[in-house]
Amino acid sequence: MAVKKPENLSFEEAINELEGIVSAMEHGELTLEQSLKQFERGIQLANASNQKLQNAEQKVAILMGNDENSTTAPFTESSE
Numbered sequence: 166m167a168v169k170k171p172e173n174l175s176f177e178e179a180i181n182e183l184e185g186i187v188s189a190m191e192h193g194e195l196t197l198e199q200s201l202k203q204f205e206r207g208i209q210l211a212n213a214s215n216q217k218l219q220n221a222e223q224k225v226a227i228l229m230g231n232d233e234n235s236t237t238a239p240f241t242e243s244s245e
Contacts, residue, residue: 171206171213179217183210 171179186207189195195203 171209172216174210174213176214176217179210179214183207183214186210 169178174182186203190200190203
């Protein structure tokens with residue numbers, strides 16, 4: 166199977182692949198050369214995922230800007 170470019174993966178696909186890379190590296194299942202290749206792939210996946218998140222945040226900000234009564238605020242998880 167051909168490996169998709171990180172920017173062509175969905176956010177969820179990129180995160181799942183990144184988790185697999187981290188798991189393999191944590192368990193020491195890779196040679197040094199494989200580890201370096203996977204590290205490079207992981208950086209590409211993280212960058213592409215970050216870009217997708219920034220785009221989503223920008224879209225939300227634009228949509229919220231269309232409503233004069235709404236405001237945006239940083240997301241914080243509540244501990245309920």
